[in-house]
Amino acid sequence: MAxxxxxxxxxxxxxxxxxxRAAYDxxxxxxxxxxxxxxGDLARQELHWFQPFNKVLDWQPxxxxxxxxxxxxxxxxxxxxxxSGARKNKAAIIWEGENFEQRVLTYQDLFRxxxxxxxxxxxxxxxxxxxxxxxxxxxxxxAVAMLACARLGIIxxxxxxxxxxxxxxxxxxxxxxxxxxxxxxxxxxGREIPLKRNMDAALAECPGVRHSIVYRxxxxxxxxxxxxxxxxxxxxxxxxxxxxxEALDSEHPLYVLYTSGTTGKPKGVVHTTAGYLLQTHMxxxxxxxxxxxxxxxxTADIGWVTGHxxxxxxxxxxxxxxxxxxxxxxxxxxxxxxxxxxxxxxNVFYTSPTAIRSFIRLGDQWPNKHDLGSLRLLGSVGEPINxxxxxxxxxxxxxxxxxxxxxxxxxxxxxxxxxxxxxxVATKPGSATLPLPGIVPDVVDLRGEPVPAGxxxxxxxxxxxxxxxxxxxxxxxxxxxxxxxxxxxVYFTGDAARRDADGYYWVLGRxxxxxxVSGHRLSTMEVESAMVRHAAVAxxxxxxxxxxxxxxxxxxxxxxKGGVPKSPELVEELRQWIGHEIGGFARPDEIRLVEALPxxxxxxxxxxxxxxxxxxxxxxxDTTTLEDYSVLLKLSAExxxxxxxxxQKAKNTRS
Ligand code: WT7
Numbered sequence: 001m002a003x004x005x006x007x008x009x010x011x012x013x014x015x016x017x018x019x020x021r022a023a024y025d026x027x028x029x030x031x032x033x034x035x036x037x038x039x040g041d042l043a044r045q046e047l048h049w050f051q052p053f054n055k056v057l058d059w060q061p062x063x064x065x066x067x068x069x070x071x072x073x074x075x076x077x078x079x080x081x082x083x084s085g086a087r088k089n090k091a092a093i094i095w096e097g098e099n100f101e102q103r104v105l106t107y108q109d110l111f112r113x114x115x116x117x118x119x120x121x122x123x124x125x126x127x128x129x130x131x132x133x134x135x136x137x138x139x140x141x142x143a144v145a146m147l148a149c150a151r152l153g154i155i156x157x158x159x160x161x162x163x164x165x166x167x168x169x170x171x172x173x174x175x176x177x178x179x180x181x182x183x184x185x186x187x188x189x190g191r192e193i194p195l196k197r198n199m200d201a202a203l204a205e206c207p208g209v210r211h212s213i214v215y216r217x218x219x220x221x222x223x224x225x226x227x228x229x230x231x232x233x234x235x236x237x238x239x240x241x242x243x244x245x246e247a248l249d250s251e252h253p254l255y256v257l258y259t260s261g262t263t264g265k266p267k268g269v270v271h272t273t274a275g276y277l278l279q280t281h282m283x284x285x286x287x288x289x290x291x292x293x294x295x296x297x298x299t300a301d302i303g304w305v306t307g308h309x310x311x312x313x314x315x316x317x318x319x320x321x322x323x324x325x326x327x328x329x330x331x332x333x334x335x336x337x338x339x340x341x342x343x344x345x346x347n348v349f350y351t352s353p354t355a356i357r358s359f360i361r362l363g364d365q366w367p368n369k370h371d372l373g374s375l376r377l378l379g380s381v382g383e384p385i386n387x388x389x390x391x392x393x394x395x396x397x398x399x400x401x402x403x404x405x406x407x408x409x410x411x412x413x414x415x416x417x418x419x420x421x422x423x424x425v426a427t428k429p430g431s432a433t434l435p436l437p438g439i440v441p442d443v444v445d446l447r448g449e450p451v452p453a454g455x456x457x458x459x460x461x462x463x464x465x466x467x468x469x470x471x472x473x474x475x476x477x478x479x480x481x482x483x484x485x486x487x488x489x490v491y492f493t494g495d496a497a498r499r500d501a502d503g504y505y506w507v508l509g510r511x512x513x514x515x516x517v518s519g520h521r522l523s524t525m526e527v528e529s530a531m532v533r534h535a536a537v538a539x540x541x542x543x544x545x546x547x548x549x550x551x552x553x554x555x556x557x558x559x560x561k562g563g564v565p566k567s568p569e570l571v572e573e574l575r576q577w578i579g580h581e582i583g584g585f586a587r588p589d590e591i592r593l594v595e596a597l598p599x600x601x602x603x604x605x606x607x608x609x610x611x612x613x614x615x616x617x618x619x620x621x622d623t624t625t626l627e628d629y630s631v632l633l634k635l636s637a638e639x640x641x642x643x644x645x646x647x648q649k650a651k652n653t654r655s
Contacts, residue, residue: 003500006394007426008403012376016423017285024424024434031437038438039466043067043278048081050247053274057464062484062491063471064464066275067250074254074277075118075151076245078316079111091321093140094295094344098187098327105140107319110147113140113236115243117148120235121179124211128153128246131256132179133172133209135159135195137186138326141215141232142302143312145181150254150273153246154179157256157268160303161186161193163583165201167266171258172206174268175473180212181232185220189328196222203228250274256473257305259411260521261482262513264529268473269305269411275466279415280314286436287405287419288348289377290318297323298350298379299337304520305411306381309467310350314415329355335366342370349397350379350407352519356389357549364396372397377422379405382519383551384507390429408432408507410493411521412483414467417441418505431504439465443499448488451498459497459507460490513607515544515552522554522586524607530581531556534574536564541597541605542588545614553589555614557597566593590614 013019018027031038036056043053053070082088092110095103105113126132132154136142142158149156157175159168172180180203186193196214200223203209214224215232224231251272258266284290296315300306302324315322323344329337337359341349359367378398380390385406394404403422409415418441420426420433427433435441443457444450451457468491472479486492496508510516513524524542531540540558547553558574560566571591579587598606 003428003431003504005426005428006403008423009401012403013423015291016421017289018421018424021424021426024421024437027437028435032440035438035463039066039278042282043070043274043466046281047072047274047278048077050076053250059464061489062480063476064275064468065251065470066272066464066466067278070250070274071247072250072274072277073151073153073245073248074273074313074317075114075147077277077281078147078150078313079107079114080245082107082319083111087319090319092316093143093322093324095140095324096326096340096344097139098190098331103140110140110144110316112241113144114147114151115241116236116239117144118151118243119239119241120213121148121152121154122243123235123239124179126152126154126179128248128252130154130179131175131177132156132181133159133168133175133177135161135163135168135180135182135199136215136302137161137183137193137195137217138302138324139183139215139217140324141183141217143316143324146255146302146308146312147316151243151245153248153252155253155256157258158303158308159258160301160583161195162301162303162585164580165198166581167583168198169202169205170266171268172202172209174258174266175256176208177206178208178210180209181215182212183215183217184222185218187218187327189331192218192220194220196220200225248273251470253470255308257308257411259305260514260523260526262523262525264523264525266523266526267478267482268475269469270471270473271308271414271467272470275468276309276414277313277317279465279467280309281317283416283419283436284310284314284318284320286421287407287416288350288379289422290315290320290348292319294347294376295321295323295344295374296348296350297325297340297344297346299325299329299352299355300350300381305414306350309415329358330362333366334359334362335369338367338370338372341372341375345374347374348377348379349375350381352382353380353385353389354383354518354550356380356385356393360389360392361549367396372399375399375402377405378402379407381407381409381416383516384509385430387429394429403427404429406430406432408505412469412493413461413465414469415465417461417465418507428504431500431506433504435505439463441505442490443497443505444487444490446487448490453499453501456496456498456508458487458511459493459495459505460487461493462490515554517544517547517552517554517585518550520585524554526582527554527556527578527586527588530578530586531558531574533581534577536560536570537574538562539597539605541607541610543607543611543614545589545611547589554586555590555592555610556588557592557594557610559594559597 040056051071053067055068058065261267298310407416408418418432440462527542544552
């Protein structure tokens with residue numbers, strides 16, 4: 001059966017940045033044949049340089065450097081260069097709080113705040129190369145903090161506000177950070193999130209942090225520690241507005257963002273300045289087809305890479321108006337997103353399949369109450385979007401008028417890699433379609449050989465790209481091992497995919513021990529290590545189970561230490577424990593306390609079996625015990641090794 005094809009309408013194509021399939025093909029060809037010329041020309045045209053680069057790419061696999069010898073600054077590109085023309089009084093950030101407060105910051109406003117904060121940081125003694133943690137709610141000041149760091153070359157690491165003090169501490173330690181920017185509290189679904197209190201708990205064991213700067217957001221009751229903690233508004237009062245942007249090397253690290261890997265320790269993904277900025281900037285044009293007058297809204301949190309690339313750096317570099325919303329999608333009522341779109345006349349809307357599926361469940365009456373006529377383009381990111389959700393999004397939100405860009409990328413890739421160009425490429429529901437210019441993916445087997453069209457394999461990227469991460473912070477070896485050795489000579493994404501006869505990519509999901517819960521990457525190993533830190537737990541194994549709404553749900557099997565009785569109270573305590581050790585969003589959907597975990601002869605836990613157990617409807621929930629499985633295992637000739645998980649074909653969990 002042929003796939004359903006949605007072609008761009010002539011009205012859309014006519015005004016699009018890339019307006020025909022032939023134009024896309026030409027761009028792709030040019031980048032493929034002459035990558036350095038292609039990216040070099042764009043970098044010269046699209047970015048401001050304090051000093052021009054003299055070499056486009058230095059590729060010593062797996063280490064890349066882009067735009068060598070060049071000097072630039074991300075904050076300068078996002079702010080200063082917009083101040084001389086018509087954009088100076090254009091809204092840069094439109095913010096709405098969960099309680100309906102509203103703020104609008106023009107480019108000049110934002111520039112002034114960033115410059116002042118940069119001066120504050122200087123006065124406290126911070127300089128290029130220092131490392132700052134940003135642990136803030138979704139307020140414009142989070143972007144101000146990022147840009148002030150970028151202005152001085154201070155490497156920032158945003159820690160999602162949903163992370164616990166334990167997770168915060170781990171990140172401060174790994175980064176050896178000496179500064180934290182936070183707020184008294186955040187808000188979600190009417191509840192306060194005690195950010196400052198969490199920071200205090202983390203800093204009790206992080207003596208390297210000399211100062212913290214606290215933005216007063218909710219007026220929450222907090223304790224300030226003399227000499228260490230400073231109120232944001234106190235420091236900003238009277239700070240000079242003139243703070244020239246540092247001319248930084250193209251390869252100066254812009255930020256480190258921690259993401260879950262296949263061990264208990266999160267990976268510090270390092271992004272640098274020029275290449276990252278160029279590709280986020282270009283994808284705003286290629287994928288979001290941005291127009292000067294657009295109001296653009298990406299619903300991600302600033303704590304994830306989507307927030308970095310598509311709320312802050314990409315849109316601001318383009319001089320766009322970016323909407324920022326603090327709260328939950330269903331607060332106070334399930335129509336909050338649609339209300340926002342109507343109120344601010346949003347033109348380009350970018351959200352996740354999880355959000356879309358939950359809106360489907362809430363009912364069409366909520367979007368139907370609102371005028372969504374301003375929308376021109378819809379985007380999706382974070383996980384595979386199932387065709388049914390895609391079609392609902394197209395029909396009920398886009399009124400069959402708006403193209404959908406299903407954008408595949410990762411924290412590591414920094415920017416969108418595979419996605420339709422909406423005026424050029426016909427879409428198929430569920431497919432991220434074709435690679436963007438300069439991106440050379442492939443679907444291969446474990447030896448790196450391409451698999452035939454229509455067959456599943458591993459998604460890899462064959463050539464370096466400008467926004468690629470450069471390493472894992474302080475751990476080149478783990479970078480090499482994790483991404484560049486499993487399949488020879490290429491970047492291994494950790495995803496399974498197939499490419500159809502038209503060259504369209506269908507990303508199927510992760511093949512490693514990483515699960516994707518509501519578009520948030522969670523490491524099963526991280527959860528397991530947290531579990532066994534609890535006094536009652538002997539062993540733990542965490543796996544993902546398909547979930548209608550969240551994509552995957554987290555299920556943890558655990559055995560107790562001798563003499564500890566299993567009880568519902570203990571299960572609840574362990575759920576809270578995970579919330580404490582990692583963050584509320586990581587709390588397992590289910591914890592099963594069992595007598596034993598199935599293991600191979602060599603003693604490795606067979607997560608594959610557990611995955612099957614929780615996935616197969618006929619077994620899950622009934623009385624089949626794990627011991628039966630261990631017995632079953634003993635009977636089977638060989639205990640399969642964990643590495644075979646990689647060999648195992650990923651299942652499209654929601655097909
Ligand atoms: C993983 C990356 C990139 C921003 C958000 C997540 C999955 C992401 C898609 C998509 C199918 C997708 C992949 C990828 N993923 N976008 N459009 N179609 N899968 O960033 O936390 O680094 O997770 O999310 O499995 O590897 P992340």
